[in-house]
Amino acid sequence: MAAAADDGSDTIYALASGAGSAGIAVYRLSGPAAGAAVRALTGAAPPPPRQAVLRRIGDAAGEAAGSEIDRGLVLWFPGPASFTGEDVAEFHLHGGRAVRAAFYRALAALPGLRAAEAGEFTRRAFENGRLDLTQAEGLADLVAAETEGQRRQALRQMEGALGARYDRWRTDLVACLAELEAAIDFVDEDLPEDVVPPAIARLAVLAAELEAHLADGSRGERLRDGVQVAIVGPPNAGKSSLLNALARREAAIVADRAGTTRDIVEVALDLGGVPVLLADTAGLRHSADSVEAEGVRRALARAASDDIRILLLDATAWPPDPALLADLPSGPAIVAVNKVDLAPVPAGTAVLGQESLQLSVRTGSGLSALLTRLEDMAASLAAPAAEAGITRVRHREAVEECLAAVRRALAAPGGAELVAEDVRFAARSLGRITGRVDVEEILDHVFARFCIGK
DSSP: OOOOOOOSOOEEEEEOSOSSOEEEEEEEEESTTHHHHHHHHHSSOOOSTTOOEEEEEEOSSSTTTTOEEEEEEEEEEOTTSSSSSSOEEEEEEEEOHHHHHHHHHHHHTSTTEEEOOTTHHHHHHHHTTSOOHHHHHHHHHHHHOOSHHHHHHHHHHHTTHHHHHHHHHHHHHHHHHHHHHHHHHTTTSOOSSOSHHHHHHHHHHHHHHHHHHHOSTTHHHHHHHOEEEEEEOSTTSSHHHHHHHHHTSOOSOOOSSTTOOOSOEEEEEEETTEEEEEEEOOOOSOOSOHHHHHHHHHHHHHHHHSSEEEEEEEGGGOSOOHHHHHHSOOSSEEEEEEOTTTSOOOTTOEETTEEOEEOBTTTTBTHHHHHHHHHHHHHHHHSOOSSOOOOSHHHHHHHHHHHHHHHHHHHOOSOHHHHHHHHHHHHHHHHHHHTSSSOHHHHHHHHTTSOTTO
């Protein structure tokens, strides 16, 4: 649900720590009535800024007015030096459900307070200039990060590295635009020189930087969303067993009968800080069974769309069916031959032009080598870049729009008017990434993904 729009007169509150029973629960209030709420709930003025003070917390106006709820720490962050840019209060209470319910009742009874919606604290921080949109998205990614690589990327974005890069490019464009518009508006004045050639030279440098930024192999998006890996191969090659071995749990059903896997089973892995989504797929063979045939179609589609394929072959059914190999999509792949403990295959046997790995999922032989190769391939696709990179589709689309506009400006037949129009469009495209222009249509999309209390 999108964050509610208001004129800033509402004071919002939410549980900012995790739901469920815990030793400590943190409640956050933000808005003009935050100070009054502290007085009502504690019977005293807000404590000195950014100092934790132990106080008794009581119900001031609810059904149990006058009763004590808990004893806890109160912190006060007067605006604008707060996360949201508004007056902010925090209550650190015990994390039991009864305490939470009683404190929520006490908050709801106070005038001017309402429960916050998802992402509303961060949206207020953006609207009050405390964060740009890339920093807000980085904060959301940091909360959701599950691997070390994701954490590092999100932290760098939250600290403003990506936004600073786009702001620098936008500043260059605005400077070019100012010079071009001066030439247009004051054509009769004695300007020092023709401003178009210097502007074109600056745009050519910027175009090269934008092209390099886009030519990143989608590393940032893959690191944020996960590298997609499909295990494909003939029936009974041990694909489900391999998935279970890599996941270290029974995620997929294993059976001796061929064709038991008919839909895609996924597990998430953390390989060297890179998130990997590993998918077990249906065995590849021609089948008259309509359900199994649909599973095969989905397996081939998943193999075609995923970043990496693990082709698992069966040593007891050697050599592999040429028709099966012909159906496989091209792209980065690991070829592994399973069950070599039952039917040895010569080491280094080439399949699809590359050396195969020898594997026995049953004994564990070769699993370490396969995992190492998979980790190396995943890192090559999604390891954090040295500089802040693109992490979302909307960033990429806006940078592509900016580059297209810059290229049009470079190819303009002449005259400051045509160049200026394309430069203006390029600057607006970058501005949409950080939230400087035309952002209303994307605010709900950005902040609706946040958790309540953030």
